[in-house]
Amino acid sequence: MLAYIFRRLLYAIPILLGVNLFTFLLFFGLNSPDDIARMQLGAKYTTPEAIERWKAERGYDKPMFYNAAGAGAEKLTDTLFVDKSLRMFTFDFGRANDGHDIAREIRARMGPSLAVALPTFVLSLFAAIVLALLLVFFRATALDFWGVAICVAMMSISSMFYIIGGQWLVSKTWALVPVSGYAGGVDMARFLGLPVLIGVIAGLGAGTRWYRTVFLEEISRDYVRTARAKGLSEFAVLFRHVLRNALIPILTGVVVVIPSLFLGSLLMESFFAVPGLGSYTIDAIRSQDFAVVRSMVFIGSALYIVGLMLTDISYTMVDPRVRLG
Amino acid sequence: MNVQPVLLLTDLLVFVLILGALALAMQARGHAPSREAWRRVGRRPAAMAAAAVLLVFAAIGFLDSLHYRERLPPGPGENAAAKPLYAAEVLSVLDTLLTPLRLQTEKTYSAPFARELFQRETVEQPGGGQGRTYPRLVHGARHLQAGDSLPGDVARRLVWTPFTALAASGLLLLALSAAVARGRRCRLDAAIRRILSGRATLAWRAVLIVTFLVALLAAAGVALAPHYHLLGTDKVGQDVLYLSLKSIRTGLVIGTLTTLIMLPFAVALGIAAGYLGGWVDDAVQYLYTVLNAIPSVLLIAASVLMMQVAIDTHPQWFDTAAQRADARLLALCAILGITSWTGLCRLLRGETLKLRELDYVQAARAFGASTAAILRRHILPNVMHIVLITVVLDFSGLVLAEAVLSYVGIGVDPGTVSFGAMINMARAELAREPVVWWSLASAFVFMLVLVLSANLLADAVRDAFDPGGGK
Numbered sequence: 001m002l003a004y005i006f007r008r009l010l011y012a013i014p015i016l017l018g019v020n021l022f023t024f025l026l027f028f029g030l031n032s033p034d035d036i037a038r039m040q041l042g043a044k045y046t047t048p049e050a051i052e053r054w055k056a057e058r059g060y061d062k063p064m065f066y067n068a069a070g071a072g073a074e075k076l077t078d079t080l081f082v083d084k085s086l087r088m089f090t091f092d093f094g095r096a097n098d099g100h101d102i103a104r105e106i107r108a109r110m111g112p113s114l115a116v117a118l119p120t121f122v123l124s125l126f127a128a129i130v131l132a133l134l135l136v137f138f139r140a141t142a143l144d145f146w147g148v149a150i151c152v153a154m155m156s157i158s159s160m161f162y163i164i165g166g167q168w169l170v171s172k173t174w175a176l177v178p179v180s181g182y183a184g185g186v187d188m189a190r191f192l193g194l195p196v197l198i199g200v201i202a203g204l205g206a207g208t209r210w211y212r213t214v215f216l217e218e219i220s221r222d223y224v225r226t227a228r229a230k231g232l233s234e235f236a237v238l239f240r241h242v243l244r245n246a247l248i249p250i251l252t253g254v255v256v257v258i259p260s261l262f263l264g265s266l267l268m269e270s271f272f273a274v275p276g277l278g279s280y281t282i283d284a285i286r287s288q289d290f291a292v293v294r295s296m297v298f299i300g301s302a303l304y305i306v307g308l309m310l311t312d313i314s315y316t317m318v319d320p321r322v323r324l325g
Numbered sequence: 326m327n328v329q330p331v332l333l334l335t336d337l338l339v340f341v342l343i344l345g346a347l348a349l350a351m352q353a354r355g356h357a358p359s360r361e362a363w364r365r366v367g368r369r370p371a372a373m374a375a376a377a378v379l380l381v382f383a384a385i386g387f388l389d390s391l392h393y394r395e396r397l398p399p400g401p402g403e404n405a406a407a408k409p410l411y412a413a414e415v416l417s418v419l420d421t422l423l424t425p426l427r428l429q430t431e432k433t434y435s436a437p438f439a440r441e442l443f444q445r446e447t448v449e450q451p452g453g454g455q456g457r458t459y460p461r462l463v464h465g466a467r468h469l470q471a472g473d474s475l476p477g478d479v480a481r482r483l484v485w486t487p488f489t490a491l492a493a494s495g496l497l498l499l500a501l502s503a504a505v506a507r508g509r510r511c512r513l514d515a516a517i518r519r520i521l522s523g524r525a526t527l528a529w530r531a532v533l534i535v536t537f538l539v540a541l542l543a544a545a546g547v548a549l550a551p552h553y554h555l556l557g558t559d560k561v562g563q564d565v566l567y568l569s570l571k572s573i574r575t576g577l578v579i580g581t582l583t584t585l586i587m588l589p590f591a592v593a594l595g596i597a598a599g600y601l602g603g604w605v606d607d608a609v610q611y612l613y614t615v616l617n618a619i620p621s622v623l624l625i626a627a628s629v630l631m632m633q634v635a636i637d638t639h640p641q642w643f644d645t646a647a648q649r650a651d652a653r654l655l656a657l658c659a660i661l662g663i664t665s666w667t668g669l670c671r672l673l674r675g676e677t678l679k680l681r682e683l684d685y686v687q688a689a690r691a692f693g694a695s696t697a698a699i700l701r702r703h704i705l706p707n708v709m710h711i712v713l714i715t716v717v718l719d720f721s722g723l724v725l726a727e728a729v730l731s732y733v734g735i736g737v738d739p740g741t742v743s744f745g746a747m748i749n750m751a752r753a754e755l756a757r758e759p760v761v762w763w764s765l766a767s768a769f770v771f772m773l774v775l776v777l778s779a780n781l782l783a784d785a786v787r788d789a790f791d792p793g794g795g796k
Contacts, residue, residue: 014611015611015614015615015618016618018611018614018615019615019618019619022615022616022619023619023627026627026628026631027627027631030631030632030634030635031631031634031635031638035634035635035638036634038638039634039637039638152777152780152781152784153773153777155721155776155780156721156772156773156776156777156779156780157769157772157773157776158725158728158729158744158748158772158776159725159729160728160729160732160748160752161748161765161769164748164752164755164765167755168755168760172755260620263620266622266729266733267729267732267733270732270733281623281626282733282734285626285630285733285734285735286733286734288630288633288634290630293623293626293627293630294627296623297619297620297623297624297627300619300620300623301618301619301620304617304618304619304620305618
């Protein structure tokens with residue numbers, strides 16, 4: 001197992017390097033640092049000196065890949081690629097436009113993001129699986145038909161409408177919870193209740209339908225017939241046998257997103273003013289803070305790769321036939 | 326000539342798309358298995374109704390894709406035969422059809438069917454002095470006198486609409502029955518009864534119901550829209566119905582062109598990786614693992630930001646604002662395409678791996694057929710159903726994604742009308758008292774109808790072309 005994890009970590013390096021190079025080319029190949037400086041400074045003050053000063057202050061005044069002026073190894077290391085891109089492997093993300101250290105900001109904002117994303121994730125998973133099993137239990141009846149129809153209708157509504165509608169109804173009309181905001185401690189529940197509820201409802205249609213197809217596929221297997229022939233109730237067949245055997249397809253889709261929960265949800269955090277990584281990213285996009293966006297891309301990819309690894313490990317836990325070697 | 330046709334890049338691709346769809350339809354007619362699969366789609370009433378709705382949307386989008394610039398009248402001292410000058414504003418045929426809606430703008434918000442503006446304003450009173458009141462609208466309900474009843478006027482204008490709608494669906498029923506009667510060699514009244522009782526091979530009754538409803542709405546719109554703001558007006562006084570109809574093209578373009586742009590890459594790389602194996606397979610797999618590893622919202626955000634910088638620093642690339650907005654729309658499609666081709670590519674690679682080992686491919690290889698010929702004649706036609714299913718399944722997700730991306734600030738150009746832009750503008754106004762709900766409600770209804778139809782059709786297509794796989 002340890003050897004397997006070690007090997008997977010080694011595999012992850014070329015992928016992360018690829019991500020790193022790709023984002024570097026995206027951010028520096030398409031537009032030169034001069035273009036970016038000109039845009040950040042605005043049309044009024046774009047003298048060549050101002051651009052040079054802007055670049056020097058932020059360390060953009062280096063060649064991209066090869067520094068002919070450097071001495072020895074610095075020819076290769078004193079470049080934009082090493083300074084702005086490869087350095088992220090050491091979790092040193094540099095500074096945002098407003099001068100704050102990005103790494104510190106990320107550490108501070110991970111908590112609130114997780115506080116919204118984790119309950120949403122767990123509750124929607126639970127709700128979708130239970131509803132899907134219910135639909136499968138009543139399969140080929142009117143309940144199943146209308147359940148699927150409602151799921152399709154729910155999938156067809158943009159998540160923005162769930163958020164706007166929920167805020168309007170629960171916060172404004174009923175005045176049950178504050179419209180938006182965030183606080184630690186006991187107050188947290190008041191602020192997080194609504195975003196979590198809306199997050200669960202918004203994902204319910206797609207989730208229920210997906211798990212329903214997974215369970216329906218499982219229910220036509222031989223072991224299900226055997227279990228029924230044994231005289232087990234349909235309820236026991238579904239919740240004890242089908243659910244367990246459907247764990248592999250469920251885990252495939254589920255485990256990989258767990259690490260990404262740290263990133264939070266852009267929409268939720270922005271609408272509810274949660275000071276997490278999602279709203280951090282949106283603010284960075286709106287103020288065109290490229291250093292922050294670049295860092296988030298890198299962290300997001302790293303978390304995704306961790307998720308893939310966790311998926312493989314989780315297979316061995318639910319299915320003893322799977323061995324990692 | 327009083328107009329100069331303008332061919333925007335997305336228009337061109339829309340036409341390519343329509344031609345491609347027609348070519349595929351012709352091919353499917355001559356191919357028994359796909360004809361049978363399409364017939365299975367057509368037997369589902371929900372799918373047929375959805376297809377009819379989508380056809381209406383597509384027609385609106387098509388009319389909105391025929392762009393032109395109007396010729397400016399020659400100035401007083403100019404020779405009429407001199408080189409003609411054209412307006413900077415690019416219009417579409419849809420704009421011309423909706424001219425009253427486009428030009429009848431108010432000062433700011435007004436509710437659906439309102440006579441007065443939504444906000445109080447200080448006005449000079451006839452007898453001198455000033456007062457704060459709700460001013461009358463410039464265009465909406467202008468023809469009504471002070472004592473006229475609004476419901477009475479609306480009812481009078483709507484008297485004929487049910488008959489128009491009945492006539493439209495009746496004509497369609499006759500045409501369909503004639504076709505069915507010829508195909509089945511039965512009498513016309515038997516064919517009519519067959520269709521109306523839902524016993525026809527294809528679910529024509531659902532299409533007739535949709536036709537009736539659409540005709541009803543269209544007739545009501547034609548009768549009322551020039552005199553009222555049916556869905557109200559937005560913050561700068563534009564008619565919300567006009568904005569909603571204009572948003573359709575943006576949604577359709579993003580939903581279809583994105584897949585059109587990514588298809589060549591996904592198909593070529595997926596099939597090549599699966600069939601050739603070796604280092605090609607390794608390279609393609611590495612490429613899509615890397616792209617897949619980047620969370621798609623962040624990848625889209627990064628790409629769109631970079632594109633914005635490129636467009637903002639090179640204003641000389643575009644002649645008109647419409648061209649710039651169009652280039653941004655196309656670039657957004659391309660970016661969404663880059664981030665979404667990996668799924669299809671992986672599916673195609675897996676399917677090709679399976680097909681490669683089948684006897685008929687082995688036989689073709691033994692006969693000495695070239696690799697290119699095998700890929701084109703034996704592999705490609707047999708993975709097309711996966712491509713088709715992916716295209717229809719992706720559509721609704723892309724339409725929904727546009728709204729979110731526009732909210733985040735990485736969507737379409739601010740000058741482009743889209744559902745996302747409408748939601749974004751309306752969102753801030755929910756805090757008002759009383760609530761400005763009509764922009765949001767219109768965007769909601771239009772999007773729901775579009776995406777729901779796409780989802781229903783996509784389900785039917787998937788079930789018909791891939792009976793085994795439920796995913």
